[in-house]
Amino acid sequence: MAALPKRIIKETERLVSDPVPGITAEPHEDNLRYFQVTIEGPQQSPYENGVFQLELFLPDDYPMEAPKVRFLTKIYHPNIDRLGRICLDVLKNNWSPALQIRTVLLSVQALLASPNPNDPLANDVAEEWIKHEDTAIAKAKEWTKLYAKPTQDEEPAKE
Amino acid sequence: MGNVPGKIDSPQDPANRKQQRSESLNFGSQGPKNLNRNRRATSLVGNLLSASGRARSDSYNSANGYNGNSPNPYKKKSLKEKEKLKEKHARQLVVKYNETVDGGFLAPFGCYNFDKLDYEADIVKNLIIERRLAPFYTPLQEFDQTWTREEVIKIVDGLPLHCSFQQDPEEFEGVPTGDLADDEFDYLLDSTASKREQRRQRSKISKARLYFKRVGWQERANERYLELKLMNKKHTEAKNPALPSDDLKYTLYKNGAECPICFLYFPKPLNISRCCKQPICTECFVQIKRAAPHFPHEEVDPTQDQEPDELKDPNLLVSEPANCPYCATAEFGVTYEPRRDVRTGINGIYASEYKIAEYKDREGLVSDSSSNEDDELVTIEQIRRGSIAADDPSVITSDSIRPDWEINLTKERLRLARRSAKATAIHMSNQLIDPEHPSRHASISSSVGGPDGGNSPQRRQKTLEELDDEMLQQAIKLSLQDH
Numbered sequence A: 001m002a003a004l005p006k007r008i009i010k011e012t013e014r015l016v017s018d019p020v021p022g023i024t025a026e027p028h029e030d031n032l033r034y035f036q037v038t039i040e041g042p043q044q045s046p047y048e049n050g051v052f053q054l055e056l057f058l059p060d061d062y063p064m065e066a067p068k069v070r071f072l073t074k075i076y077h078p079n080i081d082r083l084g085r086i087c088l089d090v091l092k093n094n095w096s097p098a099l100q101i102r103t104v105l106l107s108v109q110a111l112l113a114s115p116n117p118n119d120p121l122a123n124d125v126a127e128e129w130i131k132h133e134d135t136a137i138a139k140a141k142e143w144t145k146l147y148a149k150p151t152q153d154e155e156p157a158k159e
Numbered sequence B: 001m002g003n004v005p006g007k008i009d010s011p012q013d014p015a016n017r018k019q020q021r022s023e024s025l026n027f028g029s030q031g032p033k034n035l036n037r038n039r040r041a042t043s044l045v046g047n048l049l050s051a052s053g054r055a056r057s058d059s060y061n062s063a064n065g066y067n068g069n070s071p072n073p074y075k076k077k078s079l080k081e082k083e084k085l086k087e088k089h090a091r092q093l094v095v096k097y098n099e100t101v102d103g104g105f106l107a108p109f110g111c112y113n114f115d116k117l118d119y120e121a122d123i124v125k126n127l128i129i130e131r132r133l134a135p136f137y138t139p140l141q142e143f144d145q146t147w148t149r150e151e152v153i154k155i156v157d158g159l160p161l162h163c164s165f166q167q168d169p170e171e172f173e174g175v176p177t178g179d180l181a182d183d184e185f186d187y188l189l190d191s192t193a194s195k196r197e198q199r200r201q202r203s204k205i206s207k208a209r210l211y212f213k214r215v216g217w218q219e220r221a222n223e224r225y226l227e228l229k230l231m232n233k234k235h236t237e238a239k240n241p242a243l244p245s246d247d248l249k250y251t252l253y254k255n256g257a258e259c260p261i262c263f264l265y266f267p268k269p270l271n272i273s274r275c276c277k278q279p280i281c282t283e284c285f286v287q288i289k290r291a292a293p294h295f296p297h298e299e300v301d302p303t304q305d306q307e308p309d310e311l312k313d314p315n316l317l318v319s320e321p322a323n324c325p326y327c328a329t330a331e332f333g334v335t336y337e338p339r340r341d342v343r344t345g346i347n348g349i350y351a352s353e354y355k356i357a358e359y360k361d362r363e364g365l366v367s368d369s370s371s372n373e374d375d376e377l378v379t380i381e382q383i384r385r386g387s388i389a390a391d392d393p394s395v396i397t398s399d400s401i402r403p404d405w406e407i408n409l410t411k412e413r414l415r416l417a418r419r420s421a422k423a424t425a426i427h428m429s430n431q432l433i434d435p436e437h438p439s440r441h442a443s444i445s446s447s448v449g450g451p452d453g454g455n456s457p458q459r460r461q462k463t464l465e466e467l468d469d470e471m472l473q474q475a476i477k478l479s480l481q482d483h
Helices: A006-017 A101-113 A123-131 A135-145 B016-026 B031-061 B079-092 B122-127 B150-156 B195-234 B246-254 B356-363 B371-382 B406-434 B438-446 B457-482
Strands: A023-027 A034-040 A051-056 A068-071 B255-256 B265-266 B271-273 B334-335
Touching: A006 A101, A023 A068, A023 A101, A034 B356, A068 A101, A068 A135, A123 A135, B079 B122, B079 B195, B246 B356, B334 B438, B406 B457
Parallel strands: none
Antiparallel strands: A023 A034, A034 A051, A051 A068, B255 B265, B271 B334
């Protein structure tokens, strides 16, 4: 569809006028379906004090199809793989068109707070998480310190 | 199944079958001394494939109660038949000014891609005519409560029947379409290309042709609508009875609501979810459907190896009924309570004859007291208390507007079963023909042999018989699966 659907326009406006604490999402100038996202690591999680860069894309069939979300910042998490892909039910089978960019990003943030090694995407991380949880958490903290630094400029960390 | 690229079509398809045969023959072209063996292999493969094909159509005819009178939905349609059906469907999706129900239409405005409008158009049209589903109202991008009656009427007057089409979409760039009025377009195909390539071309061309035809149909309908609206303005005496009166436009659009899914503004009442009583416009409702057949998602132990999808039993494929987008209750369905003060178009009065005044006394509606109208609508929405069961006669479920979901699930299961049968068959014939094939070596060396090893004629015969048995068992297994 050539024109941007009203829904995307309104969601974008509402993200700006009523932002979610700890989350930012800004559309790209050239492509209003492509968003640069930051998510703060939840408190009391291994990702605390980290600021993670993500990209979010709204496919042609949005909202009947889930947005595509990917971590750009390296992260040690059983449900997020080396390419930043996320295993999260609402991004797949449990997507509902009544969900929004805002709710999806909140779900991603919640996933940081409660990793689920029994539904893994990064098998090595999940295995470590199950066998040696302490070491895995320590490693997640270490990676957060190393890679998820809060930055002033908007450029996402590129590999 | 990397060993059977692109061979997912039914063996009943003639083009595909020919290809299979030639592949089988290729296996056999290794030299004259292998002739006997090769013929066996060819016929075995052929038998296995046709046996599974037969078993399939027989078992499904009986299992689903399709007798000779009703068309068998599992019968493979020819390309031309498919094209005809698609065109018929596309015609049904054209919005027409003179097919209205209570100021809305029988076909969608076009918020979603045409490819996604795969519901049964006949069923939905009838539900709208029966006032069991809200009509497809033309949405407004915005609504401002401060708009005056004149402003509302002016805005509604400016609405087209269908949203604008993308001019020359990239997808169809460089695709020839020929004369759209001519049903025949074989001359557009490259006759020097392979059969397969021609099929690909044909599907691309027919998709592009359908797009441009559809644009043409809708644009003609739009033009007619515009002309009539202009004529109506000029000749206030002889109004076209199908065009809505100003009172109707105002009554409908003054009382609207935003659909929580597309964020567009529609006249109230909208359809209401049967479970949590949330509104949804008809255009969004017809988008919601079962997920495509898939294997159930399981939580797994990451320390264990997993079975790849290709090796799973096709009968495990599932397709759950759509969930409510708002509260995730299974078997999504909606109910619709039409306005009692508006009944125009099909099975109603002419849209041009609708007057607010007629209902003023009875319903207490006054054109300039919007608060009264709001109250009245609120009560309509609240008539229903609590949720309603999916099988309640007033509920329209997502499955009821796509009744072919079960056929699609079965088709997908069959497709997978066939694919693995073909892979097995080809794998087996490789074993027979290629003396260097690892599995053949394994079977030969593992069997107790004389000094001649696997090269003696008896030995070869033994192996062939074993393989024959194995394939027979596969065929039996498959036909059992079909049942």
